[in-house]
Amino acid sequence: MHLAKLSTMKQAVYFSFLIFFIFLILCCTTTSAQSPAESPAGPAPAPSGPIHIIAILKKAGHFTTFIRLLKNTDMAEQINGQLKKSNLGRTIFAPPDSGFSDLKLGTLNSLSDREQLQLVQFHIIPSFLSVLQLQTATNPVHTVAGDSNEGDFQLNITSSSTQVNLTTGVVNATIDDTLFTESGRLAVYQVDHVLLPLKLFGSASLTPPPSKPEKDDGTNATASVSSGVVDPNRQVTATILVGVAAAVVFSLWL
Numbered sequence: 001m002h003l004a005k006l007s008t009m010k011q012a013v014y015f016s017f018l019i020f021f022i023f024l025i026l027c028c029t030t031t032s033a034q035s036p037a038e039s040p041a042g043p044a045p046a047p048s049g050p051i052h053i054i055a056i057l058k059k060a061g062h063f064t065t066f067i068r069l070l071k072n073t074d075m076a077e078q079i080n081g082q083l084k085k086s087n088l089g090r091t092i093f094a095p096p097d098s099g100f101s102d103l104k105l106g107t108l109n110s111l112s113d114r115e116q117l118q119l120v121q122f123h124i125i126p127s128f129l130s131v132l133q134l135q136t137a138t139n140p141v142h143t144v145a146g147d148s149n150e151g152d153f154q155l156n157i158t159s160s161s162t163q164v165n166l167t168t169g170v171v172n173a174t175i176d177d178t179l180f181t182e183s184g185r186l187a188v189y190q191v192d193h194v195l196l197p198l199k200l201f202g203s204a205s206l207t208p209p210p211s212k213p214e215k216d217d218g219t220n221a222t223a224s225v226s227s228g229v230v231d232p233n234r235q236v237t238a239t240i241l242v243g244v245a246a247a248v249v250f251s252l253w254l
Contacts, residue, residue, distance in 0.1 A: 056188055057094060057178045062254075065100040066123075072216045073117040079124070084183055089128030091187045093166065094179060095194045103194060115200055121145035122153055122197045123169075128184050134175070135159040145197060150197035170196040 054076050057063040070076040079090055100108070111119065123146040129137065139156040146153040156167045164175040173193040180188040 014170055022108050051080065051083050051182065051186050053188070060179045060190070062098070063094055065097050066094050069116060069120050072083045073120050075117070088126060090183045091125035091127065091129040092190045093123045093189050093195060095191050099170045099192060102225065111200065118145045118197065119200060122155070128187055130181070130183070130187065131164065131178065134164050146199070153197045156197065166191060167194060168195050169198040170201045
């Protein structure tokens with residue numbers, strides 16, 4: 001009778017430990033499957049002191065062509081200097097290298113120095129605009145390039161619940177990301193296309209998109225993790241827990 005009670009107690013303890021370790025294993029694997037890889041929840045906090053637009057773009061990466069244009073037209077130094085002196089701030093729409101690669105071959109080289117300057121200036125608004133302010137901006141929006149009311153450098157902004165769109169009369173672009181923001185001073189937004197003003201481009205100068213399917217180049221790593229890829233470190237933890245559970249169960253069974 002005593003042995004039967006002891007056996008029953010062993011079985012109860014056995015199942016309690018088994019359920020406990022199964023629960024730990026499930027917690028580890030479930031958490032790793034549901035937790036996406038850490039990514040910036042927005043632009044990094046703005047450092048105190050002088051702002052350098054080139055440093056911001058270099059840190060973001062993939063803005064080589066736009067950086068070159070900012071330097072060649074001396075707009076980089078003008079922006080940095082204006083931010084030190086002016087209280088109005090600046091808003092910059094920065095196309096990545098992929099945006100410039102969509103242009104027809106030789107498009108930039110066909111522009112004069114003055115036209116390249118106007119192209120860069122067309123990407124700059126002479127005031128600070130947050131995302132909320134962009135969504136409620138009055139069209140046409142004035143840029144540094146010239147008088148938007150004449151239509152030559154007219155930029156219109158439209159928005160929906162999910163995105164902000166820019167229209168030039170030549171090309172439509174979308175704001176993809178906020179690269180930098182410091183309230184009242186500077187906002188830098190990544191746009192998917194170069195903003196082509198009607199003054200310089202009478203017709204669209206974008207090349208047609210390739211017909212071949214997109215390849216996974218690793219840019220969707222966050223999405224892959226969030227869809228259920230397990231972190232290797234958590235896999236090791238789960239394996240150790242399984243081993244401990246097996247050892248405990250074996251000792252209790254004896």
